[in-house]
Amino acid sequence: MFRTPIAIGLTALMIASPAFAEIARIKQSSGIAFVERNSQQLKPAPGLQLLAGDRLVTGKDGRMSLTFVDNTRFAVGPNSRIAVSEFQYDKTRQKGSFLTQVDRGSLAVSSGKIAKSDRDAMKVRTPNTLLGVRGTKFIVEVPE
């Protein structure tokens, strides 16, 4: 008797949540590096598909690089902890929203279509700052 509403609820969740769609792909990694998804730790092998909410974690000498589906490119430096908290992209309209949280470490960004689509559609949060990206290349460093 309770099965139908639960099934409907699940279907709605899967349709509503963009978290199931690929947002980026790992290009390269070296040293101690992994992708944290919920409680899992995934090896960032080239081609690994990322989902919204994934965290990029590196240790001493660890590195990772990735390209998003809106053409944004990331390079993650050593001793980093970075979350892609929010990523939505409408390929047809080339619009979306993108929030990255840099808890510690270093991140180089070459921005893509989302940053161009609307003012401050792409944001980067550090422990003491919220940045709005207006189409460019930059490095954010957050020492421990």
Add this chain to the structure above:
Amino acid sequence: MKSIRLAAACLLLGGCATSSLVLLPDDEGHQGSVAVLEADGKSSESIISQGNSRTKLGEANANPQPLGEKGLKPEEAALLTSLPPPAKSFTLYFDQGTTTPTLESQSVLNALRAEIASRSGPQVEVTGHTDTVGSEEDNDRLSTQRAEEVLNWLVSQGFDRSLMLASGRGERDLKEPSIDNFSSATNRRVEVIVR
């Protein structure tokens, strides 16, 4: 005196450093900007637009400093070097009403294959288009078939299907705007983005 000692301790230990932003021109040489929307919990209206500059974060009034002669730190230069290559686009053209690439587009296919092969962890997005000759429904079908034709060719060249995504946009995204039922070699195309 106390503050000097504290500063010296920070330099030695590297523990008191604050967050920073290095702003650079993009690959085409254009200079964009970064807005500071919030600093230390308060809203801010600072905009950092000076290229090749370094800004300490966390202050309401951002104060970018030129990188100057010292330039980037070695670890910053290394980070930039590890950015993936930019996405690259290819366009293939088709004979009227067919899924056959034009003779000239054959060399584009070879360049496309070489580009995918050169990348680590590639992702390929294939989007088919038509001109306005024929019905919208037929053109939706034809544009999808054109995209799949390119995708299948890439599979025949040894690339894994999971790298690629094909879709058709029919006559919705004309490269050359036109009236209905207008034959356009420019619009009969498949666009491929390699990331």
